[in-house]
Amino acid sequence: MLAALWDKRTLLVSGKGGVGKTTLSAALAVAAVRSGRTVLLAELAPDEGGPSSLGALVGARDAGPKVTKVRPGLHFVRLAASAGHRHFLQDSLPLRWLAEAALRSRALHRFLEAVPALREMGLLYQMLALVRRTRPDGRFEFPLCIIDLPATGHALAMAALPRTVLTVMPGGPIGRIVREGLDLLQDPARTAVLLTSLPEPLPVSEALSLASELARLELPLAAAVLNRMPEDPFTPESRAALQRLLDTHGPHRGTRAMAQLERARAAQARLAAGLHAPLLTLPEVSATGPELVERLADVFAPPLQGTAAREALL
Amino acid sequence: MSARSLHPLLLDKRVLVLCGAGGVGKTTTAAALGVAAARAGRRVLVLTIDPARRLAEAMGLPENGPEPTPVPAERLFADGPPGPGQLDVWMLEPGIVFERMIHRLAPTPEAARAIIGHRIYDSLSEMVAGMQEYAAAEALDDYLTRDRYELIVLDTPPSRHALDFLDAPGRLSRFLDERIVSLFGPEESSRRGRLWKGAQALVGRVLDGVFGAGFVGEMRGFVGAFGGLFAGIRLHTERLRARLASPDAAFLLVTSPESAALHEAAFFRDTLRERGLPFAGYVLNRSWARDDALASPEALLEHVGDDTHAEHGVAALSRLAATEDARAESHRALLARLSEQLPTGAIAVAAPDAGAELEEFSGLVRLGNALAVG
Numbered sequence: 001m002l003a004a005l006w007d008k009r010t011l012l013v014s015g016k017g018g019v020g021k022t023t024l025s026a027a028l029a030v031a032a033v034r035s036g037r038t039v040l041l042a043e044l045a046p047d048e049g050g051p052s053s054l055g056a057l058v059g060a061r062d063a064g065p066k067v068t069k070v071r072p073g074l075h076f077v078r079l080a081a082s083a084g085h086r087h088f089l090q091d092s093l094p095l096r097w098l099a100e101a102a103l104r105s106r107a108l109h110r111f112l113e114a115v116p117a118l119r120e121m122g123l124l125y126q127m128l129a130l131v132r133r134t135r136p137d138g139r140f141e142f143p144l145c146i147i148d149l150p151a152t153g154h155a156l157a158m159a160a161l162p163r164t165v166l167t168v169m170p171g172g173p174i175g176r177i178v179r180e181g182l183d184l185l186q187d188p189a190r191t192a193v194l195l196t197s198l199p200e201p202l203p204v205s206e207a208l209s210l211a212s213e214l215a216r217l218e219l220p221l222a223a224a225v226l227n228r229m230p231e232d233p234f235t236p237e238s239r240a241a242l243q244r245l246l247d248t249h250g251p252h253r254g255t256r257a258m259a260q261l262e263r264a265r266a267a268q269a270r271l272a273a274g275l276h277a278p279l280l281t282l283p284e285v286s287a288t289g290p291e292l293v294e295r296l297a298d299v300f301a302p303p304l305q306g307t308a309a310r311e312a313l314l
Numbered sequence: 315m316s317a318r319s320l321h322p323l324l325l326d327k328r329v330l331v332l333c334g335a336g337g338v339g340k341t342t343t344a345a346a347l348g349v350a351a352a353r354a355g356r357r358v359l360v361l362t363i364d365p366a367r368r369l370a371e372a373m374g375l376p377e378n379g380p381e382p383t384p385v386p387a388e389r390l391f392a393d394g395p396p397g398p399g400q401l402d403v404w405m406l407e408p409g410i411v412f413e414r415m416i417h418r419l420a421p422t423p424e425a426a427r428a429i430i431g432h433r434i435y436d437s438l439s440e441m442v443a444g445m446q447e448y449a450a451a452e453a454l455d456d457y458l459t460r461d462r463y464e465l466i467v468l469d470t471p472p473s474r475h476a477l478d479f480l481d482a483p484g485r486l487s488r489f490l491d492e493r494i495v496s497l498f499g500p501e502e503s504s505r506r507g508r509l510w511k512g513a514q515a516l517v518g519r520v521l522d523g524v525f526g527a528g529f530v531g532e533m534r535g536f537v538g539a540f541g542g543l544f545a546g547i548r549l550h551t552e553r554l555r556a557r558l559a560s561p562d563a564a565f566l567l568v569t570s571p572e573s574a575a576l577h578e579a580a581f582f583r584d585t586l587r588e589r590g591l592p593f594a595g596y597v598l599n600r601s602w603a604r605d606d607a608l609a610s611p612e613a614l615l616e617h618v619g620d621d622t623h624a625e626h627g628v629a630a631l632s633r634l635a636a637t638e639d640a641r642a643e644s645h646r647a648l649l650a651r652l653s654e655q656l657p658t659g660a661i662a663v664a665a666p667d668a669g670a671e672l673e674e675f676s677g678l679v680r681l682g683n684a685l686a687v688g
Contacts, residue, residue: 017335018335018338018570018572088524089524092523092524093520093523093524094523098519098520098523101516101520102520102523102524105517105520107497107517108497108517108520108521108524111497117437172522172523172524172525172526172527172529173523173524173526174524174525174526175526230637233629233630233633233634234626234627234630235623235626237623237626238623238624238625238626238627238630239627239630240623240627241621241623241624241626241627242614242624242627242628242630242631243627244624245614245617245618245624245627245628246614248617249613249614249617251606251608252608252609252610252611252613252614252631252635253606253608253609253610253611253635253638253639254611254631254632254633254634254635254636254638255608255631256602256606256638256667257634257635257637257638257641258631258634260667261634
């Protein structure tokens with residue numbers, strides 16, 4: 001079902017808060033590494049303080065904006081606007097002394113940090129730099145980058161950047177960077193967006209409106225993942241028979257969970273009908289944290305690649 | 315007065331601020347509390363940003379009106395005789411609030427028009443972090459000053475952290491930081507002399523290189539026009555802070571029964587204490603902590619007869635009941651832990667999992683009753 005994902009350069013994992021987006025990002029990365037791919041797992045956190053929940057899920061040491069190796073094939077980074085700003089100033093100012101003057105200016109730093117559009121720009125710049133980073137032999141250092149987008153309504157802010165930035169600062173290097181970034185993000189050959197949701201009415205409504213936002217911004221939605229679908233213990237006949245009993249004898253214990261199950265089924269049907277992309281439903285798993293990541297990674301099992309593929313052929 | 319009820323807060327306070335991360339049902343809780351307070355006889359305003367549309371429909375509201383909309387008395391008191399209370403709801407539009415503020419603070423109507431007509435003003439929400447939060451704070455301050463309501467329930471804007479609302483004025487003042495303003499401030503020639511001019515020229519070169527020529531000039535024009543308002547904005551922010559720190563206000567954290575809830579709850583309580591703001595307690599939302607005291611599914615077996623489908627159905631319901639019991643148990647444990655870490659006078663209440671019922675006004679009434687009674 002997710003076969004189309006694995007030959008991309010970047011996977012953007014989006015969704016509202018509390019829907020299991022971060023766990024899904026980690027599980028995709030672990031699955032890709034198991035199949036022999038080299039992966040950069042990136043957290044795009046709006047605030048740079050506080051511990052990284054994504055890093056903790058894969059057992060990464062939180063080294064801020066520096067890429068750290070977690071295990072063979074898996075690298076982790078926490079994208080930071082400040083690192084992007086620094087690279088950007090170095091790359092865009094033609095004269096070295098001018099760049100140094102800019103880097104020393106606290107007022108300029110504060111301005112870049114205080115303006116949301118410029119923060120997003122810094123994050124985008126650092127992301128682009130890492131996606132494009134090559135090894136001495138010319139191949140990409142991180143052929144697959146999996147990016148956990150921020151949970152708030154700003155998940156799409158990066159993609160909406162060009163409009164903002166180009167309105168306010170039409171000329172200059174920022175506009176150019178933003179356009180290049182958008183070229184990558186909108187290219188379905190290189191980028192896939194995954195939408196995450198939960199089988200509840202409100203999260204599904206939010207996922208559907210996020211999907212139409214993605215379409216409006218021309219971002220390639222590749223698939224949606226519905227997390228924590230409760231197990232359905234009924235057959236159609238036994239559900240109907242039980243409903244007749246409950247109608248006669250009133251609610252019993254378990255009817256609350258049953259109502260939740262019915263809501264989940266309706267929400268799943270609504271998401272599947274409203275979405276123009278494949279929908280993968282994941283069961284509710286009792287595990288949490290890194291154990292949950294490993295178990296979800298089993299579900300994805302991408303086709304083997306590289307050394308792993310060769311070993312499998314032997 | 316039970317220590318586990320929000321009822322006293324609904325009767326005594328002037329402001330209830332509901333904080334919580336996105337997706338925990340904060341807006342619904344705010345609406346339900348507003349309904350309960352109005353039905354208890356108070357004149358109530360619920361201030362909210364960006365609610366779910368179905369909730370707006372349940373309350374019979376237009377989306378983003380320019381003024382608060384009254385909930386009709388026949389809806390508010392649908393199930394009995396009307397009381398003296400009234401409920402207004404305003405889904406505020408940050409743009410409208412901000413524009414009004416500019417008109418109020420600007421020295422002349424021309425000055426206000428110069429700001430609002432500036433090209434950068436259109437992109438202000440992308441330029442300045444926390445505009446939504448700031449607009450909510452500004453609207454709250456405005457209505458408290460006008461004294462039209464006995465209670466204002468503020469649903470803070472959706473955010474990753476419960477405390478973003480409190481940080482917003484700080485973020486705004488960071489944008490208005492004098493160092494940043496000085497980057498784009500009007501060139502003062504006479505007072506500061508040649509050295510200053512040289513520094514500004516250097517800054518201009520760097521900024522032109524970074525942002526492109528033209529932007530710096532526009533920013534200068536905008537900061538020049540906006541600059542006169544900074545003092546007024548700071549004053550409002552400070553006045554509102556003092557009001558929120560008074561015993562007339564109460565902060566509630568709405569949280570969901572997820573594993574991260576405890577950690578977030580403790581952090582919220584400590585941060586409020588550090589800032590001298592009155593912490594009133596927690597609402598554990600969508601919780602199964604309440605015991606409905608229903609019969610067990612096995613009691614249905616005597617009605618099954620020889621219907622194998624019914625037998626299967628009852629067995630399936632038993633499995634669901636086991637899931638339900640386990641979840642209710644964990645929610646009760648979470649509520650107990652929340653109660654343990656409460657300071658004196660604060661409360662932790664569980665809000666029932668109302669599911670799809672909230673699409674109707676009667677669902678809000680029931681949720682409000684459940685919260686007020688405890």
